[in-house]
Amino acid sequence: MKFKIAILGAGNVAWHLAPALEDAGHEITEIYARDLEKAQEITERVYSAEPKDDLDFSESKAQIFILAVKDSAIPEVADSVILPENSILVHTSGTMSLDILGYSSASYTGIFYPLQSFTKGKKIELDEVPFLLEAEDEETLQKLKKLAKSLSPLVYTVRSKDRKAVHIAAVFASNFTNHMIRIAEEIMRRQGLDFEMLKPLIIETISKSLQLGAKKAQTGPAIREDYETLEDHHRFLNYNEQVAEIYRLVSQDIIDS
């Protein structure tokens, strides 16, 4: 099943989605951005989409409208966009509920959330990206499933409540793992040491964690309940109270779990 699709937004998600949807056989009809040049950045990546800087889509041939703007802009764009009859409007956010599209002129609404961290210019294989879907009615959900499966085999139907849990888990698995690496960078820099020497360890740790599960993969002073080393490390970190407290708390949680 091939769809005609318009994308509202010209950020990282649009940058990745537009050409991938086209490669999967769908037709990109329009790209909207408040700034026409931004829209053109994306239309240049596909065969023949029209760039737009107004939200009147009453004449559009698209069946599915993908709202890929930042979270805070979703209500405004959803409320303002003029859609043709029988159109489906979806947003791509991991945090926003489905209700937020309730005031739009769309006949059907849904969520089409690619669970990945996108950066413009850094290519991501979309067929390795999980898509988390939600819709109010079964027919819309089936269409979104077909659309998602044309991009990736990793397609999940997830209710808004569960999507919140996924997002919180993602904060730990992504933002917080990244911040632990950031603290490690700082400790090395402060001591004049080359951070490069930690990279092979980080790569092996993550590989082991995903292979064995994080519980089995755990090593280090906390899991060994080596209180002498924990005390010594905590003292070393005294120059930064907050980081010392993170050390204490995460170590305690490793011991407890």
Add this chain to the structure above:
Amino acid sequence: MKFKIAILGAGNVAWHLAPALEDAGHEITEIYARDLEKAQEITERVYSAEPKDDLDFSESKAQIFILAVKDSAIPEVADSVILPENSILVHTSGTMSLDILGYSSASYTGIFYPLQSFTKGKKIELDEVPFLLEAEDEETLQKLKKLAKSLSPLVYTVRSKDRKAVHIAAVFASNFTNHMIRIAEEIMRRQGLDFEMLKPLIIETISKSLQLGAKKAQTGPAIREDYETLEDHHRFLNYNEQVAEIYRLVSQDIIDS
């Protein structure tokens, strides 16, 4: 420069080091373990090393003795081993100081610390492992450098004080990143969700973090100072006070740094 080497210990480090040293052209003379069968597990991985369960090495032809036992066993083995004249004794620990070998019968002492997380049976390319070296005298240090460089190009001379900083950084970069993944696993499991859907995000996060540096790579509600989402997530985590507190503290540290 090729060395004759004895390894004291039959754990993960010995399992990896013994064949790699032999492949690099050195000769493994003996493997010691308290339990002879354990020693044989390692001697079977090399050409012709003798398994031993006693610490009398007075007749050994080895020039370098690598002490690869767990930290808590280092003093006992170092104090008890009987070494030939002019021998170098090194330990492979990231946490123990050089002094700990001070009561041994070795003529020279040093540290030969492979900064990696080893698991028996999971092959690691040693030429991607950084070796952190220390020795009391320059001649010994030069020998250890030659030995390490025969295994890996990543060879660093690191004083005990700095090695402690490296170890603390490694706790954040390895043990704590792993624990963040563990918490994510728990959140998903509690909600009956498939942890698999987070794996592509984790892999991309780490790839980006090591490529761009963790500061630039950071995303999520904390760096955006999205206090509404932070508050909402914190409330969701109320069922586990300690995890909620980790969420609060790490988010605050992301905001502050």
